[in-house]
Amino acid sequence: MAGAFWCVVEDDRKGMPKKVMAEVIGEAARLGGPVEAVWLTDKATDEGLAQLAAWGAGKVWLLENAALAPYRGETWVPPVAELAAREAPKAILAAVTSRQREFMARLAARLGVGLAADSVGLAMDGDRLVATRPVYAGKLLSKVTWARQPWLATLRPNVFKPADAQPGRTAAVERVAATIPAARMQLVERREEASTGLPELTEAELVISGGRGMKGPENYVILEELGGVIGAAVGASRAAVDAGWRPHRFQIGQTGRTISPKLYLGFGVSGAIQHLAGMRTSKVIVAINKDPEAPIFKIADYGIVADLFEVVPELTKEFKRLLEK
Numbered sequence: 001m002a003g004a005f006w007c008v009v010e011d012d013r014k015g016m017p018k019k020v021m022a023e024v025i026g027e028a029a030r031l032g033g034p035v036e037a038v039w040l041t042d043k044a045t046d047e048g049l050a051q052l053a054a055w056g057a058g059k060v061w062l063l064e065n066a067a068l069a070p071y072r073g074e075t076w077v078p079p080v081a082e083l084a085a086r087e088a089p090k091a092i093l094a095a096v097t098s099r100q101r102e103f104m105a106r107l108a109a110r111l112g113v114g115l116a117a118d119s120v121g122l123a124m125d126g127d128r129l130v131a132t133r134p135v136y137a138g139k140l141l142s143k144v145t146w147a148r149q150p151w152l153a154t155l156r157p158n159v160f161k162p163a164d165a166q167p168g169r170t171a172a173v174e175r176v177a178a179t180i181p182a183a184r185m186q187l188v189e190r191r192e193e194a195s196t197g198l199p200e201l202t203e204a205e206l207v208i209s210g211g212r213g214m215k216g217p218e219n220y221v222i223l224e225e226l227g228g229v230i231g232a233a234v235g236a237s238r239a240a241v242d243a244g245w246r247p248h249r250f251q252i253g254q255t256g257r258t259i260s261p262k263l264y265l266g267f268g269v270s271g272a273i274q275h276l277a278g279m280r281t282s283k284v285i286v287a288i289n290k291d292p293e294a295p296i297f298k299i300a301d302y303g304i305v306a307d308l309f310e311v312v313p314e315l316t317k318e319f320k321r322l323l324e325k
């Protein structure tokens, strides 16, 4: 529908939209809708379509084609650009994820419109949309608007209020017969990392971060144990990643992941500006550091000046007791 708010679906590559889509769809509805999902996938499922409807998508534009997996910008952008030119949505929103980040930048270039990347706020001001986004590694917030439609924005996970799922709501599904361009890049090999059993870093509501103070890779097991008890993801600072203690996908910060959990617990992290850039929008920040002068205490809501190797087992024990695990 012309004038709709499109939400580009981020899925788990197995046919289900990720829960961050509840936030994107919820925000599109709050801005006035109408809300439509655009789903590019090699395998949609009825369950996935029902989930999008339950969150509030009134329509799903379904581009289902084997050539769309794995994600490549060169295969995803042309069919969506074509569809947008035909259907004239007012806005195109997506979550900040590795592939949506790239996809939305390419789409903005293709459509010749602006992109408010990494938005932490969206609001209608009369008949224009205004996005709030962090700049200078999160030290300032800037407000931006668009010279013309469609308004493209990526939304930082865990910032926007998720839509309540209402099972039973239905969405019209329109299959788009798009021509997918031949990809110049071929996938040679795909390796799935073994799951830690903990939530994914960018989607987690609780995040534990371990820095150089962890002293070595073998010690992350204590953070994982705590994570297992409270249901938190475990991330790391760049110092820990550069030392080879954790893979890069766990790095939080300017050159890693941006997170915005309800609770961030930093153990042995000093709080360098580049680390803060990736986590300063967390709702509650708790820092555990043996140096009372560590810069992280300046932005922490709660601080414990102590040796983390004493604090972590105590916290794990206490949470276990409280949660009766």
Ligand SMILES: Cc1cc2nc3c(=O)[nH]c(=O)nc-3n(C[C@H](O)[C@H](O)[C@H](O)COP(=O)(O)OP(=O)(O)OC[C@H]3O[C@@H](n4cnc5c(N)ncnc54)[C@H](O)[C@@H]3O)c2cc1C
Residues within 6 Å of the ligand: 210, 211, 212, 213, 214, 236, 237, 238, 239, 240, 251, 252, 253, 254, 255, 256, 257, 267, 268, 269, 270, 271, 272, 273, 274, 275, 278, 288, 289, 290, 291, 294, 306, 307, 308, 309
């Ligand atoms: C261009 C650029 C991009 C960057 N991008 C990122 C990024 O994305 N993410 C990122 O994190 N960094 C990034 N950095 C690096 C950043 O500047 C810092 O070097 C890094 O964040 C430091 O990591 P850290 O806090 O773990 O280590 P440190 O700064 O060494 O701090 C370790 C802390 O652990 C404490 N500690 C030690 N032992 C204990 C203990 N037993 N108990 C309690 N506390 C203890 C110490 O008091 C200290 O405060 C970037 C730098 C540059 C130049």
